Amino acid sequence: MEKKEYDAVILGGGLAGLMAANIVAAAGFSVAVVSKVFPTRSHSAAAEGGIAAYMMGNSDPNDDPDFMSYDEVKGGDYLVDQDAAELLSKKSGEIVSLLDAWGAPFNRQPDGRIALRYFGGQTYPRTRFIADKTGMALLHTLFEHSTGFKNIEYYNEYYVLDIVKEGNNVNGLVAMEMKTLNPIYLKSRALLIASGGIGMMYKHTTNSYINTGDGQGIALRSGVALKDPEFVQFHPTGLYPSDILISEAARAEGAILKNNKGERFMAKYAPHKFDLAPRDIVSRSMTIEIREGRGFEGGYLGLDLRHLGKKYIIERLALAYDAAKNFSGVDASEEMIPVRPAQHYFMGGIDVDTTGTNHDLNGIFSAGESACVSVHGANRLGSNSLLETVVYGRETGNTMVEFLKTHKNVETNSNVEPIIDAAYAYIKRETGEHFGVLTEELRDIMWDNVGIFRDNDKLAEAVSKIKDLRVRARSMYVTDKTSNYNTELFNALETRNMLDVAYTMATAALNRKETRGAHFRDDFPERDDKNWMKHTITYLAGDEVKISYKPVTYTRWKPEVRVY
Amino acid sequence: MEEKEITVNIKKYNDKDGAFWKSYKLKADKYTQMTEVLRRIKSEQDPSLAYRASCHMAVCGSCSMKINGIPSLACRTIALQAVDEKNEINVESMDYYPGVRDLITDIDVFYDKMYKVMPRLIADESVLMGENEQRMTPENQTEVWKFQECIYCGLCVSACPSVKEDEQFLGPAAHAKGFRFIDDVRDTKKSERLDLLMDSAYRCTSCYMCYEVCPQDVQPVIAIKKTKNYLDQYKGNTPITIMARKHDDTVENLIETTGKIKESTLFLKTFGFGEAMRDAIDMLKSGKFKYAFEKDSNVKNMNEIKNMMGEKK
Known part of the structure; x- marks a missing residue:
């Protein structure tokens, strides 16, 4: 089997991974960036609205970084680590x-x-x-910048199977070239997981088809914890019926949500911020409107841009205008855009501190959506995901540089055969269920039971169903026996990852008996600071999810009632 | 929502069996995108079907393929709008790139061309050190953004006839990318960029296929034309750019002295006596030689032309 050695291996070629790659490479270390897609296909490209920043001399004269941190802390319903939020705003x-x-x-x-x-x-x-293509432009900028480094090597269209450990140290990872199914062992002492989100496990999601929680899945299987996996963001304005994202930029530019009576219903739920209240609040309000019969037939609401005028819409909201036209057949300057909430972002992720370091394994780091630095807490504000990827991508890159200076690669080569055998087993098996059946069931369970409104019964049912799916997944099989770009095998491997991550998410959601940010429990509709002002830490130990807790870091803001 | 049954014919390919067509039937409504059609075929009927797809909103450039023979993004194509009168639709992989599996092609040749144009901004050292702030007019930003909107989908190169004939032509996408940096006031490497792009720019035949197929309306051919406008600032001399200069000079000279472009003179001056003779023989053979001596008089009001050319200088 082919083997290559690098100082650092980065899993994921999106914004966080590429920012770190640029930083580590600039310090002279060798870097391999491994991704199942060419970097510009990463989901970062789909981010539309923008990146939040306080710029000295180029911001509102009354603004300062503390206001920005406060907005993040309150937006995240006080589950935000305040030192992390302050660093995010400051940089x-x-x-x-x-x-x-x-x-x-x-x-x-x-x-x-x-x-x-x-x-x-x-x-x-x-x-x-x-x-309204901010993510795409930034992704291209970072990718193109990286082409200036000779010490960054790209493994595009390589699927990562698992992390390689030697004792408690990272010793690289094993990947498979998708074109040939040839395995490759990429040995390194530092490993950054920057593999993005998990959206495909939900029936309705704005995420790319590639967002299958691969990084979180392999981390869990290596004994690395996920923090706060019960917190999932649902974006208010997914285009009906394709769930393509209509950016929050639309409402930022003045678009208004209306129900079937033509009412601006957000006035009722958020009397100060209206349509620009945080996403969890807007999504819940919309779901209530639809549930109580004030939606349009098919289950959606209207996003009204008409008063902005065609010229302005096309100039500032080109993507939203095009998407509505191409994918729903609606001219947004003449009709309301049909929208409904859809899964959008995963606040939880690999447990890291503000340096991007995870403390379960030596040499493992994470950044971007796959990580949980706890800047978003229980609900992320718009424009903060792009900001997090680049700020924490850079912080983590710098941390990795320091780590590489003081550590040597592990001398021994680990035995990686079991990892490869486990992957090939799906092809070798002649009977069983195929990935499509399991994935579709999972997507329904997550949407119906681990969605916008949750309760004990729904969540307990989800946990037990996912448990069952994980058992069935062990006898999953791949009908395609060729080694010629066998995408069916990779879909099966993705399903394995999604199931492992979903299992911790549902379990943690069942466990958290309060309502906070995006985690809304019908049976516990209040925030409970006395018992639940703490981070959930989840480990996957075989068939069990082990739960423990970590305190939330405070610097200056005490919890208060969250109204908008 | 009302659904219609459609038949999707897909040209499949693998190393063992070669290429073959396979048909699938499924229901679609008026919003169903072709990426969703493919996903459902894979999930419900043929798990072995191989294709690329990621964002399904036309920003990632993964799902490039030919739909009914037209280079398209699957996500930008609504199934019911693309079917014929028998509710059928044909899907195959892109032209030009080697096939790998079903709808997946190897587009490394596309990426290699992109890498050749130094696709990154080189700002002034003082900016990189954080000592200076970069400014840019909204107008400049708009133009740069237009050519930066390329999503690396590769459709333009698959449709470009010049790329297939001329290995030294960088192709439409790389030209749009390269020009985006020439055009950016923040960049410091304009002359190096002209060295990279100018010769190749004259290898474009201006057929506008890239303009037709680009799903982002980047208009690469316009970037190529705009690059040619910098010929005066280009310091190099390649056979093609020498010819281009002769062409430009002759056009200017002809207008100044006769008020119009006289094709036969322009041809002779641009390509030189030897090349012109070779072509003359071809023209004799095809009976078109007589057109070379067609009477071509000067325009009447030369003073006005001279004034205009004077103003230009």
Whole structure:
């Protein structure tokens, strides 16, 4: 089997992975970036609205980084580690300047400075943007910047099977070239997991088809903890029926949500912030409207842009306009866009501190959506995911540089055959269920039972059904026996990852007996700071999810009632 | 929602069996995207079906393929809008790139061309050190963004006839990418970029296929034309750019002295006597030689032309 050695291996070629790759490579270390897609296909490209930043001399004169941190803490319903939020705000301006220096073509003000606009949950406008394809432009910028480094090697269209450990140290990972199914052992002492989100385990999601929780799955199987996996964000404006994201930028630019009576119903649920209240609140309000019969037939509501005028819509919200036109046949300047909530973001993730370090294994790091630094707490604010990927991508890159300076690669080669055998077993098996059946069942369970409104019965049912699916997945088989870009095998491996992650999510959700941010329990509708102001830590131990807790870090903001 | 049964014919391919067509029947409504059609075929009927797809909103450029013979993104294609009168639809892999499996092709040749144009901004050192802030007018940003919107889908290159004939042509996408940096006021490497792009720009035949198939409306051919506008600033001399200069100079000279472009003179001056003679023989053979001596008089109001050309200079 082929074997290659690097200082650092990075799993994922999205914004967080590429930012770290650029930092580690600039310090002179060798880097392998492994991804199941070419980097510009990563889900970062789908981020639309923008990146929040306080820029000295180019922000609202009343704004300062503390207001920004406060917005994050309150937006996250006080489950935010406040030191992490402060770091995020403090470095937001310089990271946008860096992206600008590397070529990101931010929209400009008439005087040539970077433009800004309001986003949900912001006290002052802070969102910087590149039309409504900010993620795509930033992803291309970082990828293109990385082509200047000779010490970054890309393994595009390689699927990662599992982490390789030697004792308690990371010793690289095993991947498979998708084109040939040839395995490769990529040995390294530092491993960054920056593999993004988990959306495909939900029936309705704005996420890319590739978001299958691979990084979280392999981390769990290596004894690495996921933090706060019960917190899943549902975005208010998924396009009906395709669930394509209509950016929050639409509401930031003045679009209004309306029910079938033409009422601006958000006035009732968030009398100050209206449609720009945080996403968990808007999604719940929409679900109530639909549930109580004030939605349109088919189960959706209207997003009204008409008063903005066609010219303005096309100039500022091109993607939303195009998406509505192409994928729902609606001209947004003449009709309301049909929208409903859809899964959008995973607040939970691999348990790391503010340096991006996980403490379960020596040499393992995580950044971006796959990580949980606890900057988003129980609910993420719009424009903060892009910010997190680049700020914490860079912080983690710097941490890895320091780690690499003081550590040597593990000398021994680990035995990686069992990892490869486990993957091939799906092909060798002649009977069993195929991945499609299990995936579809999982997508239904997660949407119906671990969704926007949860309760004990739904969650207990989900846990038991997912347990059963995990057993059935062991006898999953792949009908395609060729080694010629066998995508069916990779779908089966993705299903294995999704099931492992879903299992911890449902279990943690059942365990948390309160309502906080995006985790809404019909049977415990209040926030319970006395018992639940703590992070959930989950380990996967065979067939059991082990739960423990970590305290939330406070610096200056005491919990208060969260109204908008 | 009302659904219709459609038949999807997919040209499958694997190393063992070669290429063959296979048909699938399924129901679609008026919103069903082709990416969803493929996902459902894979999930419900043929798990071995291989294709690329990621964002399903036309920003990741994964799902490039030919649908009814037209280079398209599957996600941008609504199934019921693409079916013929028998409710059938044909799907196959992109042209030009080697096939790997079913709808998946190897597009490394596309990426290699992108890497060749130094696809990254090189800002001033003082900016990188954080000592200086970069400014950019909204107009400049708009133009840069237009050519930056390329999503690496590879459709333009698969449709480009010049790329197939001329290995030294960088192709439409790489030209859009390269020009995006020439055009960016923040970049410091304009002359190096002209060295990379100018010769190749003249290898484009301006057929506009890239303009037709680009799902992002990047208009690569326009980037190529705009690159040619920088010929005066280009310091290199390759056979093609020498010819281009002669062409430009002759056009200018002809307009100045005669008020119009005289094709035969332009041809002679651009390609030189030897090449012109070779072509003359071809023209004799095909009976078109007589057109070379067609009477071509000067325009009447030359003073006005001279004034206009004077203003330009």
